[in-house]
Amino acid sequence: MGCGGHPLPGYINMDLQSFPGVDLVTDLSRPHLPQGATEVFSNAFYEHLFLPDRIPHLRAVYKSLAYGGIINYMGIPWFPGIVDAYVNRKPGTMGGGSTFDLYHVYRYTHGAPDEAGEYMPQLHKGLFDLSTFEVIFDTIKPDHATVYTYVYPDEPVNVSVTCGVFICKGDLPMTPMSRPPVHTYALEYLEKWDDKYIELSTVRFQ
Numbered sequence: 497m498g499c500g501g502h503p504l505p506g507y508i509n510m511d512l513q514s515f516p517g518v519d520l521v522t523d524l525s526r527p528h529l530p531q532g533a534t535e536v537f538s539n540a541f542y543e544h545l546f547l548p549d550r551i552p553h554l555r556a557v558y559k560s561l562a563y564g565g566i567i568n569y570m571g572i573p574w575f576p577g578i579v580d581a582y583v584n585r586k587p588g589t590m591g592g593g594s595t596f597d598l599y600h601v602y603r604y605t606h607g608a609p610d611e612a613g614e615y616m617p618q619l620h621k622g623l624f625d626l627s628t629f630e631v632i633f634d635t636i637k638p639d640h641a642t643v644y645t646y647v648y649p650d651e652p653v654n655v656s657v658t659c660g661v662f663i664c665k666g667d668l669p670m671t672p673m674s675r676p677p678v679h680t681y682a683l684e685y686l687e688k689w690d691d692k693y694i695e696l697s698t699v700r701f702q
């Protein structure tokens with residue numbers, strides 16, 4: 497979903513804009529999807545939807561899942577982490593160096609749309625904290641859902657300004673009681689994105 501200029505091999509890559517490698521150019525605000533999806537993935541996409549579209553979008557995607565299917569949306573700016581990084585003058589991210597200044601805040605809260613080719617698709621339309629996701633989960637009522645924060649590869653380990661949401665339909669495999677099964681399942685799943693989109697050791701479930 498929202499692959500932009502970084503389509504992923506082995507997936508059906510969709511985006512509003514026609515970048516090379518996009519399989520389906522479509523507006524994903526309220527998608528009509530075929531049934532039977534086993535995995536729906538996005539990175540740095542969900543925050544680009546308008547607020548009234550967030551729940552209809554995720555409801556449609558959840559409905560399209562096969563039994564046992566998962567949704568993993570990551571690269572979503574985490575507002576509590578952004579505030580913490582700014583107020584506490586933590587190190588900058590995105591190779592920017594220096595401190596996490598107001599420009600950094602703007603990159604996460606707004607997406608720096610004036611620096612991209614198309615303003616509206618690039619604009620971040622809203623902010624996210626745990627209660628944002630709890631409202632979404634309470635409405636959609638997925639079988640299992642969790643929110644995690646993390647650090648992007650090669651960024652300062654004490655600056656956690658990004659989050660993801662992991663949702664599953666159906667029963668989960670049995671796991672040791674020490675950790676909720678959905679956390680174990682999410683960590684196993686996230687291994688494949690380690691060093692690409694996530695520094696796995698920094699994952700914190702919220």
Ligand SMILES: C[S@@+](CC[C@H](N)C(=O)[O-])C[C@H]1O[C@@H](n2cnc3c(N)ncnc32)[C@H](O)[C@@H]1O
Nearest residue numbers: 498499500502511512523524525539540544617
């Ligand atoms: C920051 S880019 C992320 C691209 C890619 N996933 C990555 O990780 O580099 C956000 C993408 O979301 C797409 N997008 C924004 N709104 C959309 C919508 N309503 N439907 C489909 N794609 C959308 C934009 O066109 C853009 O390519």
